[in-house]
Every structure is written in C-alpha cells, then in structure tokens.
Amino acid sequence: MNVDKLIVQLEKKHPGEAEYLQAVREVLESIEEVYNQNPQFESAGIIERMVEPDRILTFKVPWSDDNGKVQLNLGYRIQFNNAIGPYKGGIRFHPSVNLSILKFLGFEQIFKNSLTTLPMGGGKGGSDFDPKGKSDAEIMHFCQAFMLELWKLIGPETDVPAGDIGVGGREIGYMYGMYKKLTNENSGVLTGKGLNWGGSLVRPEATGFGNVYFAKEMLATKGLSFEGKTVAVSGFGNVAWGAVTKANELGAKVVTISGPDGYIYDPEGISGEKISFMLELRASNEDIVKPYSYQFQSGQFYEGKRPWEQKVDIALPCATQNELNKEDAEILVKNGVVCVSEGANMPCTPEAVEVFLKNKILFGPGKAANAGGVATSGLEMSQNSMKLSWTREEVDARLHQIMTSIHEACVKHGKDSTGFVNYVKGANIAGFLKVANAMLDQGVI
Ligand code: NDP
Numbered sequence: 001m002n003v004d005k006l007i008v009q010l011e012k013k014h015p016g017e018a019e020y021l022q023a024v025r026e027v028l029e030s031i032e033e034v035y036n037q038n039p040q041f042e043s044a045g046i047i048e049r050m051v052e053p054d055r056i057l058t059f060k061v062p063w064s065d066d067n068g069k070v071q072l073n074l075g076y077r078i079q080f081n082n083a084i085g086p087y088k089g090g091i092r093f094h095p096s097v098n099l100s101i102l103k104f105l106g107f108e109q110i111f112k113n114s115l116t117t118l119p120m121g122g123g124k125g126g127s128d129f130d131p132k133g134k135s136d137a138e139i140m141h142f143c144q145a146f147m148l149e150l151w152k153l154i155g156p157e158t159d160v161p162a163g164d165i166g167v168g169g170r171e172i173g174y175m176y177g178m179y180k181k182l183t184n185e186n187s188g189v190l191t192g193k194g195l196n197w198g199g200s201l202v203r204p205e206a207t208g209f210g211n212v213y214f215a216k217e218m219l220a221t222k223g224l225s226f227e228g229k230t231v232a233v234s235g236f237g238n239v240a241w242g243a244v245t246k247a248n249e250l251g252a253k254v255v256t257i258s259g260p261d262g263y264i265y266d267p268e269g270i271s272g273e274k275i276s277f278m279l280e281l282r283a284s285n286e287d288i289v290k291p292y293s294y295q296f297q298s299g300q301f302y303e304g305k306r307p308w309e310q311k312v313d314i315a316l317p318c319a320t321q322n323e324l325n326k327e328d329a330e331i332l333v334k335n336g337v338v339c340v341s342e343g344a345n346m347p348c349t350p351e352a353v354e355v356f357l358k359n360k361i362l363f364g365p366g367k368a369a370n371a372g373g374v375a376t377s378g379l380e381m382s383q384n385s386m387k388l389s390w391t392r393e394e395v396d397a398r399l400h401q402i403m404t405s406i407h408e409a410c411v412k413h414g415k416d417s418t419g420f421v422n423y424v425k426g427a428n429i430a431g432f433l434k435v436a437n438a439m440l441d442q443g444v445i
C-alpha cells in the first residue's frame, strides 16, 4: 500500500469529500507498516474494499410543517462494512449533513465498533433536517417520514441505527414507533430506546462516561488521576453532559461548556444545579449557553469563542468535528494540558493531533475514547436478544471493562520503543486487524 497514491485515487473518485478523505488518510498512515508486513492484505485488496462503503442509500423525505406547508429534506444511510457484525452506527440530524460527513463517520465507526470487542459492523445515517426551533409535532412528522424510507434497509440482524447529533431519546422513540407500525415487530432495531420499551440503563450517559473512563486509564499510565484536575469540555449535548457528570464524580472541576454561540467559563466548577439548569435549557430547544451567565454569577460568557484558550489540565472536546485546531492545541500545550480525550468524532484537526503527539500529551482519539456509546448500544442489543434487562451496576461495570480493554489494545499496538503510547496508531491498528482478518476469512464478497 502507498498512502499518498491511494489518497490521490480516492480524491479523484470522490472530489470535495474533505472530511471523508481526512478520516481515511489518518487510518491509512497508521496502518501502513502493519499492512505492508502482511502481503495477504494486499493481494486480497483489503484496503481498497474497506475504504468504500458496501452501499450508500439516499432518499428524499417530504413532510408537512405545522402550517401545512410541505418541506423536503434528504435522508441517507451508509452501510459501510459488516465483516464482524450487522451494520451499526448513529443517525445525525443537522443542516450540515452531507455525504462526506456521513462517510467519515461511517468509516470511523468500523474501527470503533471493532475496538469495543462486540460483534458490530460500521454504518451511519442522517439527514440535513434542522431540529432547531421545530415543534414536537414537526419533529415527530419528520422522524416518521424518515423511517418510511429507512425501514426497508434496516433490521435487528442487518443494520441497527442509534442517535448522534440532533437525535436523542425522543427522535429514536418516534422512529421506533413508525418502524414497529410498518413491520408489526417489536425488535431491537434501534438502540438508545426508552427504558420502558427495550432501552438499556446507562446508554444515555455512556459515551461521556466511557470517555472519562478512557482518559482515566491514560492518566493512570503516568500515575495521574482526575482528582483535583481542571477540565475543559466543549458542547453541552448528550456526550458532553455524561462527561461533565463523570469527571465531577471522579473529583475533577469542570470549568467550561460550549454551544454554537460561544462558551461558558466558570472557575467555581460546573456541577449540581448548574448541570440541571443546562439540561432544562436544552430540553426547551435552546441552542445557546449564554443564559448560564445570567443565572450563575461565577459563569462568564465568551461570545463566538472556543474553550481551549482557558488553562486546564484535561480537555474533552465533545461537540463536533474539527472544533479544535492547531492554534487551539498549541495554547492548550502552552498552558500545561496533560490529557486530551475526544468525546466527539474527529473534533481535533490533523494538525492539532500532530501538536499533541509531538509534545507527548496523552491523546485519546475518538474511535477509542468515545466508543463507550456504541459499546453500550451493543449491550442494549444483547439484552434485547435475551429479552431481559441488566441493572445499572451491571451495564456500567461492562462499559468500564470494555473501555479498559480498548485502552489495553491501544497500548499493545501503539507503544513505541521509548515507552510513549501513540493511541491514534494503536486504535487504528487494533481496530483494523480484526476487520481485515474477518474479511480475509469470508472471501471476496
Ligand atoms: P447532541 O446533539 O446531543 O449535542 C451536540 C452538541 O454540540 C450540542 O451541545 C451542540 O450545541 C454542540 N454543537 C453542535 N455543533 C456545534 C458547533 N459547530 N460548535 C459548537 N458546538 C456545537 O450530540 P451528541 O452529544 O450526541 O454528539 C456530540 C459529538 O459526539 C458528535 O461528534 C457525535 O458524532 C459524537 N458521538 C456521539 C455519540 C452518541 O452516543 N450520541 C457516541 C459517540 C460519539 P447546541 O445543541 O446548543 O447546538
């Protein structure tokens, strides 16, 4: 394999798909050496087959708004790779959604799901629908219209979608209801379901919890812990909320959260009633964090800025892709950051990652550090198959154990001769090998 040559070919085939090409390049660079040591991969065309999705489904989603006006959005499902299990991955509703973004997310998902140790392939879907400012009825109508197309493509043993940006418990509920009506089946076809109808305890907070568990393992390699550390978190969605909660629980002080309007810096720490206030704000469909600064005197609002300019020990980017660039990384390093763990998918640009690695910062890439969400989705699938529910303690213990084993896999494949662990390399190699070997076993299909 020659990385540059492969990327040039892909750029020609898929012009303008910047996020997809960014994600592919990172994986190829990490695995190049291992790949070229194993000629059976080359002769079976493993990488050429792995970088192209099995199939991409695009459909239109017409729906009626509250005024009776018909609106039109685009819907997608990308079934990327099912070598180790049914396609599995979230659905994103955001106006920025396009093929490049969903292909990058689906591609990352293959390796992430492989790392979880559970039998799940990679997929992703979504729509350019913007949930902001929509009424509950409009959200329901859109979700139902989206499922009217999607149901033909998915199934509990075929493809199991879940949430992502803009898709939480409410949207999963509306989509699940429509799937059930169309198929007359109560199956585990979606994860992130409500607790009363097949959902798993801990799934809502699992991504954020898992990210903190992963960071805890990284810190432990240096004899460090969360106790007494200051933490910067970005976003305040599903993932950020879980991360803030668990970091507090482990004795850290979380000093930032952010939204599209800017960020909040609260030197007294964001916990307790402050978290409840933010959850209420989000539930009321507000997409901003500024009101925090009116409610709590210690909270300062920085309009249009990102939290990385604050001095912290640990940074947990939990909002969206490419939200932390080279300059941000340099400021964090200058301010003495010791650990950066990605709760979001690909939040750090390649240049930012380079800064962290060059400075030997503990850096956990998303496909390892945020795998707790999909891992707990896998545990939800297991419970659905067995038709029983595990306790909160049982699910949390399994999640914890999975994050520890992902950390071990990264160390195994990412440690160099000086003892430094490149978790990017480790995660990519460990995730890749399992899928590649499964593809070899199953022949050219
Ligand atoms: P949510 O929709 O719950 O939250 C997204 C958060 O990011 C919100 O706080 C949102 O603010 C904020 N945000 C969105 N775009 C921007 C932006 N351009 N600048 C600043 N903030 C922004 O999504 P999730 O928490 O589920 O997802 C967050 C990230 O984590 C994504 O990268 C997702 O792919 C990833 N992820 C999610 C998993 C899951 O289980 N949900 C699992 C693994 C990874 P606001 O809502 O105020 O606009």
Ligand code: 2IT
Pocket (backbone or CB within 6 Å): 088, 089, 090, 091, 112, 160, 161, 162, 163, 164, 191, 345, 370, 371, 373, 374, 375, 377
């Ligand atoms: O990016 C992700 O891993 C998710 N959005 C969760 C996917 C899942 O199937 O739970």
